Amino acid sequence: MNFLSLNEFYEFLSSQKKLEKTKPKLNKNHFQKEIYQTKISKQKFSNIEIINQKGYYSTILSAQNSKGEYFAIKLYKSPSLKNYSNFEKEKEENQKKPNLKAQIINRFIQEINIINHLEKNPNIIKMIDWGLTQPNLYPFIVLPLYQNSLSKKYQENQLDFSSFILKGVETLKFIHFNNVIHQDLKIDNILFDSSSNLILCDWNSALFFSDENFEKISFQKDLIGFGKILARIILGKIKGKLSIQQIKNSLKKVDEKNINNNLNQSKNLLIWKDLIFKLLNITKFYNLNDLEKFYKEIFETINEKKMKK
Template identity: 30%
Template sequence: MSESLRREYQVGEEIGRGRFGTVFRCYSSESGEFFACKSIDKNLLTDSIDRECLEKEAKIMNLVSGNPNIVQIFDLYEDENSIHMVLELCESSDLYDRVTKRVFSETEAVSVMLPLMEAIAHCHRRGVAHRDIKPDNILFDSRNRLKLADFGSADFFGNGQLMSGLVGTPYYVAPEVVSGRDYNEKVDVWSAGVILYIMLAGIPPFYGDSATEIFQAVLRGNLRFPTRNFHSISSSAKDLLRKMLCKDVSRRLSAEQVLRHPWILSGGEARSMTDLT
């Protein structure tokens, strides 16, 4: 492990593991604070694309850092075998752990959606699309503040420049990504819409028994609100879901527009007259 990293931090136990590396808890003897150290094994970067993605991740994290709802990067070290990123430590259960245990009320769901969409909008204003918005990448710190994490699939867009490539996770990926077309940053809005649907219904909007079947359901984009799951959900929440999970990208809301939707502005309490009768 990097000598300069060891001079600044005491690296402790493993707290996570991914495709390219391991996350450790680390401690700064100077500040007395705990951090997460994401160590990537360069020997696992099998080609130039993997290396480029890793270098881009650090660059993007520096660019979007500063938003209170995005995991912060503090230091970057490199040695012969590894690259080490010192990141904000988030030890509370992630959103995946929470949504697999129970269904959320509308007010609980908006308490997640508001900071999540603020983080996504912040990235989009800086020309960055996350491209892998899913509950596993939505963390919470010790004060239960939401933190968007893992920018390993993120990419730049802007000035008419679109993105390409099948990246993301089957349940959450947008149809234009699955179809192989070039796409814009609204893929993140679709993914966030899937998360909102799951929080309110306890099931994903598009599903199948394999990745292929899930992709086929996503491409069909047949959005339904089963009475069994949505009998108590407001028409305002369903309106937002329709506008986030809209196959027509030109009609799909932007992140900024989601933040201005009545359901978000009301704290999840927006109701139409039909909901009240």
């Protein structure tokens, strides 16, 4: 397990920094024109294509290495780090009051370290390498490129709903009992590998926590987020904005006459309504025993529902 420190990042940034004073010329597609070479393996990537540019902090690219293998590159959209001059001074200032560059650097380092911390779980996306582009020094992470998303599985009627629930809850329990909260659980952040195994990705909002600050941690944000995903699948509304109250109101009205028929097992979806409401109505956990008890109840409910199918 390799953790990336702020000092190591700044040392690498300093070694990569170009000394010329000219401002980098940026245009609409400049991300594709950067040179992507990783720090650890020194791999170079080409054939850069933009997959998703919607994220506030990051852009997802596809790229090819010298062996012809394809990967995903998560590019952090910081202002160019090329103009950083006094690293020690900026480090000190960033720790006192982080500016946008510092916030993005901190998120980048945190994402790498959280993925590495959770690497033993097969349902967590793996980090392959990281680096800084040239000439503009944008931080990037190299990840596996997955072709299947939760949206695609749903649209192609290939989602095994009960297995998805079980694996999703197991994955959340794993991260929570390894002192991490995801904080941005949504349909876009769930992918599937070629064997249809769930892969949880996008960890740039995630946080480590210690047992001492347990009471301040919003585990319910992750669990409610997963409940909202399940509800959207049952409602057949996987896109668009919906408040939690709108989701609850719509879910209450779902019955055999208006159940979402976009899944093979739609006739069995209604048995999961009470479990979804249990997730949507979570309140605060005050200690580890409360959290453990809740997960135990959820697993008992899942097993009970699967027996009824």
